[in-house]
Amino acid sequence: MAKVIVYSAEWCHFCTKVKDFLKENNVEYEERDVENSDYAKESMDKSKQGGIPVTDIDGEIVVGFNVPKLKELLKLE
Secondary structure, eight states: OOOEEEEEOTTOHHHHHHHHHHHHTTOOOEEEETTSHHHHHHHHHHHSSSOSOEEEETTEEEESOOHHHHHHHHTOO
């Protein structure tokens, strides 16, 4: 199974959508809240931008709620 990390914030609508998508597809993930400055820096270093959500799937980075890319990297469907 893929190692999945979601960089998100409680107030972020698309972050919630990513996490709901992962739950619906029975994908285990680690959530890292970017309100923590270390996680915010980690997210920016990986994605090269400041937006969230950022999803790290085995080192592959997905910015935003990009369902086709999430499905591809998680080998869903």
